[in-house]
Amino acid sequence: xxxxxxxxxxxxxxxxxxxxxxxxxxxxxxxxxxxxxxxxxxxxxxxxxxxxxxxxxxxxxxxxxxxxxxxxxxxxxxxxxxxxxxxxxxxxxxxxxxxxxxxxxxxxxxxxxxxxxxxxxxxxxxxxxxxxxxxxxxxxxxxxxxxxxxxxxxxxxxxxxxxxxxxxxxxxxxxxxxxxxxxxxxxxxxxxxxxxxxxxxxxxxxxxxxxxxxxxxxxxxxxxxxxxxxxxxxxxxxxxxxxxxxxxxxxxxxxxxxxxxxxxxxxxxxxxxxxxxxxxxxxxxxxxxxxxxxxxxxxxxxxxxxxxxxxxxxxxxxxxxx
Numbered sequence: 568x569x570x571x572x573x574x575x576x577x578x579x580x581x582x583x584x585x586x587x588x589x590x591x592x593x594x595x596x597x598x599x600x601x602x603x604x605x606x607x608x609x610x611x612x613x614x615x616x617x618x619x620x621x622x623x624x625x626x627x628x629x630x631x632x633x634x635x636x637x638x639x640x641x642x643x644x645x646x647x648x649x650x651x652x653x654x655x656x657x658x659x660x661x662x663x664x665x666x667x668x669x670x671x672x673x674x675x676x677x678x679x680x681x682x683x684x685x686x687x688x689x690x691x692x693x694x695x696x697x698x699x700x701x702x703x704x705x706x707x708x709x710x711x712x713x714x715x716x717x718x719x720x721x722x723x724x725x726x727x728x729x730x731x732x733x734x735x736x737x738x739x740x741x742x743x744x745x746x747x748x749x750x751x752x753x754x755x756x757x758x759x760x761x762x763x764x765x766x767x768x769x770x771x772x773x774x775x776x777x778x779x780x781x782x783x784x785x786x787x788x789x790x791x792x793x794x795x796x797x798x799x800x801x802x803x804x805x806x807x808x809x810x811x812x813x814x815x816x817x818x819x820x821x822x823x824x825x826x827x828x829x830x831x832x833x834x835x836x837x838x839x840x841x842x843x844x845x846x847x848x849x850x851x852x853x854x855x856x857x858x859x860x861x862x863x864x865x866x867x868x869x870x871x872x873x874x875x876x877x878x879x880x881x882x883x884x885x886x887x888x889x
Contacts, residue, residue, distance in 0.1 A: 570614040570879055571635075575601045575622050578642065579861065582868030589872070590615075603628055610636040615878075617871055620645055621837075626653035634658070638878050640871040641888075643858075644668060645808060647781035651889050661888040662874035666724065667866035668858035673728035675857045676806045679830025680717075680733075680774055682851040683802045684710045686828075689848045710773065710800065710827060712737050718772035719743040720765055720788070721807070726778035730757050744768050769796040774804060781808025791816035794826060802828045806857050809834040818843035821850055832857050 569591040574583070577598045586592045593613070595601070600621060601609075606628050609616045616636050618624060620643040629650070638660045639649065646663050654661055682688050686709045693699050693707075717733045719726040722745040733739040734757045741759040743749065748761055762768040765788070769775060775797060779785050789803065789812045797803070803826060805812055814835045820826050828849040834840045837855060844850055858864060870886060877884045 571612070572615045572617065572875065573609045573613040574617045575606075575609075576619050576642070578868045579865045582865055582872065585872060586868075589876075607631060610634050614638075615640055615875055617642055617875075618649070619643055620648055622648060624649040624654070626650045629653045629657040629659070631657075638662070638875065640875050642867055642871055645781060646888055647808060647810075655889045659889075660878060660884065662871070662878075662884055662886045663888050664867040664870035665886060667870060668863050669724040669728050671860045671863040672725045672806055672857035673732060675832055675853065676725070676729045676776055676778075676804055677732050677736075679804050679806065679832060679851055679853065680776065680802065681712060683804065683828040683830040683849075684712050684774070686849075688851040692848075710802070712739070712774075714738050714740075715773035716740040716742060716771060718762075718768045718775045719778055720768070720775065721745070721778035721780075722749050723778060725806070726776070727753060729776060729778070730759060734758070739774075742768050742771060765793060766796060769793060769801075770798065772801055773798065774802050776804040777807040777811050779807055779811060781810050786810045787813040787816075789813060789817070791819070794820045797826050799825060800827050802826065802830065804830045806832045809837055814841040815843070818847070821847050824849075 572586065572590040573593045574595060576595055583594060603623060606622065606624060611631060611633055613636055615638045617640040634657060636659065639654065641661060641663045644663050644665050646661060649661060651661060686707050690707060717739045719730060722743040730741045734741050741757045742762055743759055744762050744765055749759065779788065791813065794816055817829060818841060821829060830851040832853045832855055844852060858867065874884050874886050
């Protein structure tokens, strides 16, 4: 008898096929977002449930009279959409997929930095609308990237990958905030300088990129007071989690030109984006594309498979969160 597994969203076809060979799998064929009630039903009917970052699993989901599920194989590195304490109390194991999406997410962070710096999204809209009248010396002048200063809030795998691309590819100066100093060899390679606080870092940077986890401790880390510390010529990049930025405060800072621009791949309450962003020319908006390459998403699925296989075989789980 095969274990029953539910996958809440569509995965790359190769990984779904492998899942179907190994387990009694239910796929989400129309790829609709699961409701909390559907999640509750799944926890009662399946041995394993594989959610994604777009699924909400608050404490109430785990308050059930009977729960068949023993493991949540999360498709993604971040897990702040899951109430981890409640899942643990309910006897559930939670795993994630670290390590395999580092470079692709860092690529998107650099893409957004370049788009925001060079007004790429604004220029694209201008051409598509038929409003471009030709080259002139003062048209859509923008900010330099090469040699500029990049500040990284958080200095984990993705931030380090972005720092390498920025420093070695564009000669950018690297500042970072991290509770403890980074590996000395990495610091030497990047000529990186550690700041003790976010407040110390922000006024020194031409570009600020967020690489911290979501959750209660970092919610609205970038608020009105911290945005006010940035240079008026600076740009904010977010590929971390939407709730790390106070959307209303950022919209006001962009609208009033208190910072030059922003590049966002994640949003509070996504996919329901604050409509204030849509009226601004100085923000570049992407639909959560950080890990969206074929190779990366396939590798993420393989990570989930490895965690499920280890669990059902009674082995040590490679990517256990709780």
